[in-house]
Amino acid sequence: xxxxxxxxxxxxxxxxxxxxxxxxxxxxxxxxxxxxxxxxxxxxxxxxxxxxxxxxxxxxxxxxxxxxxxxxxxxxxxxxxxxxxxxxxxxxxxxxxxxxxxxxxxxxxxxxxxxxxxxxxxxxxxxxxxxxxxxxxxxxxxx
Ligand SMILES: Cc1cc2nc3c(=O)[nH]c(=O)nc-3n(C[C@H](O)[C@H](O)[C@H](O)COP(=O)(O)O)c2cc1C
Numbered sequence: 001x002x003x004x005x006x007x008x009x010x011x012x013x014x015x016x017x018x019x020x021x022x023x024x025x026x027x028x029x030x031x032x033x034x035x036x037x038x039x040x041x042x043x044x045x046x047x048x049x050x051x052x053x054x055x056x057x058x059x060x061x062x063x064x065x066x067x068x069x070x071x072x073x074x075x076x077x078x079x080x081x082x083x084x085x086x087x088x089x090x091x092x093x094x095x096x097x098x099x100x101x102x103x104x105x106x107x108x109x110x111x112x113x114x115x116x117x118x119x120x121x122x123x124x125x126x127x128x129x130x131x132x133x134x135x136x137x138x139x140x141x142x143x
Contacts, residue, residue, distance in 0.1 A: 005057040006084035007064055008128060010108045011073040013047045025072060026096055033093040038063045041095040041136060045104045049073055052132055054087050079128065080112035086125075088133055095136065103135050 017025070022044065033039065038055035051067070053060055068076060089095060110128035 003056055004054060004084045004087060005060040005082065006052065006054045006129075007060055007081045008050070008052045008079040008107075008112055008132075009067075009076050009081075010079065010104075011049045011051075011076045013044075013049065013073050014071060016047050017044075017072070021072075022096075026094060030093045032063060032066060036063055039087060039089045039092050039094075041089055041092060041097070041132070043097050043099040043104060043107070045099050045101050048101075048104055050099070050104055050107050052089070052129075054084055054089065057083075077108075079108065079110075080126065082114075085114070088125075088129060089136070097136075097139075099135070099139070103131075103139065106131060107135075 026042070029042070033053075033055075036055060036059035038053055038059050040051065040053035043050040053063060055063070064081075107128060110126070110131050112126045112128040114126045
């Protein structure tokens, strides 16, 4: 019944992106993500990216290939890639926020491995997802 994958990674922009370059990237990403039913968020701070994606495993794999093929960034470090228990950003085909360095650092240092569900606690979301959701719901956002 669990047919969802989630991917979280950080990377470095090849060149500092202008606002219009970021916009073009987002249009391209959102179009493809919509097509594949992939949702998530992209955070950017001064040349650093953090991205979280979720969707059907085959869809996430296709989108990840596009992401890895992009020359607009390099040095992808996977924080998490595996089965997910639930979709957390269902209405965002790619939410975007210019984000403070502190949150980028916290996200990259967070634990992304999902805690095993216990008899008393059904939740199996990782600390990383919890931090990201808290930032997304309560932190400031641009778009
Ligand atoms: C940080 C970053 C995030 C991206 N996110 C997505 C995405 O969510 N979905 C997608 O289909 N492509 C994504 N892409 C790929 C872009 O939409 C686009 O295909 C790519 O940047 C074009 O790069 P190129 O000119 O080097 O081919 C992403 C690329 C970068 C650099």
